[in-house]
Amino acid sequence: MSARISPLPRPMAWPVSSDIKTSLLCWGGFMVLLSCYCALFQIVVERTPADLGGSFSHVFKNWGVWLLTTPVLFAALRKYSTKWHDRAVEFVAFVAIVVFLSTAVPVAVDLLTNARDAASSLMIFLPRYVAAVGIVYLVWHAFLRDRRSSIETVETPPPPMIEATPDEPVVHEAVAPEPPATLLVSKGAHQCLIQISRIECVSAAGNYVEIIERGQRYLMRATLKQLEDELPAGEFIRIHRSHLVRRDEIDLIKSQPSGNGTVQLRGGHVLPMSKKHKQALQRFRHAD
Incomplete structure (x- = not known):
């Protein structure tokens, strides 16, 4: 007697882990590629030995904050994705606050290291970070929004079989699950x-x-x-x-x-x- 296999939804897992992994994968890959480009620029254009560590440190100072900012934006997109019609202003205000706080990080680093003044840093990083919001939305839309929940199969007992007399055929009565x-x-x-x-x-x-x-x-x-x-x-x-x-x-x-x-x-x-x-x-x- 065989068992019946029924598809049931996999127990739900909180999405924060998936958001963080996606952020680390995308921004980590971006920063590694940009660091390699900077090192190549030093060799080809400046004709100096490549400083891969220094290049990565510079790139991380400019973009490292997005490793934390991106999961926050993913969570906001998930929350407001079905409520654009009545919460658009609230969502835009939230994104503006996130971009402002993210921009404040490299600006503060520049001030502490005397790299440039606050106005110059703000003019450099603010347009980049506004554009980064668009990139984050595209990543969320392509990889996280429409992902279907996984399905697993569980084994359920077979329906009971009614005993029949020798003159009657065997009848299987399926019992609908509650x-x-x-x-x-x-x-x-x-x-x-x-x-x-x-x-x-x-x-x-x-x-x-x-x-x-x-x-x-x-x-x-x-x-x-x-x-x-x-x-x-x-x-x-x-x-x-x-x-x-x-x-x-x-x-x-x-x-x-x-x-x-x-x-x-x-x-x-x-x-x-x-x-x-x-x-x-x-x-x-x-x-x-």
């Missing part, structure tokens, strides 16, 4: 179990989904479609390609002339509603 009552999610650097019955809404967030349960926010590594398939049928409804809500939590629906709108939940959260999914919501109302 939907899970809890989900394993991340809160900060820790993992915990939450009750599905207490979930208010679920939103897509890059490679993860953001779950709101009684006002608390959690992350789970899965696509919105994968989690939708795991949730009890009929209790949740999709109101937007990036948002699922519990039907019982809907407090107010506001429509716009374009056909789109917003859905306000009992907990106070307001989520966008697309015209396409509004029609599905109307069908559920009629079914009630």
Whole structure:
């Protein structure tokens, strides 16, 4: 008797580790290549012995701060990626603060080493760091945003077999698995179990989904479609390609002339509603 193999989502891991590895790989490679270029410049143009260590020290002084800045920007992009419509100003202000603090590091180093005055350093590094933000976004968009969660297989016991009399054929009755009552999610650097019955809404967030349960926010590594398939049928409804809500939590629906709108939940959260999914919501109302 063989066992049935069912695909299940891999337990979720906090994304900080992946962000740091990507930052180290990209910026580390960039600084090594730039150091080699500086050493080659010394040999070919200046006709002096190559100082690879000095070249790397100079490059690291100019760009080393981005090893720490980049994971912070990755986290911000993941947080705001599904909320551009109402949090764009907040995101731009956050990025501006990060760029300003990053620029302050090489400027302070130049002042301490008497390399150049603050105004000159600011004019040199600020345009470079603004351009670096664009590079960080491209790296996040290409390698981190659309990465699918891994799938692993687990062995489950076979369905029970009903004993048959000698005159009757053997009949196998499949037993439908009960939907899970809890989900394993991340809160900060820790993992915990939450009750599905207490979930208010679920939103897509890059490679993860953001779950709101009684006002608390959690992350789970899965696509919105994968989690939708795991949730009890009929209790949740999709109101937007990036948002699922519990039907019982809907407090107010506001429509716009374009056909789109917003859905306000009992907990106070307001989520966008697309015209396409509004029609599905109307069908559920009629079914009630």
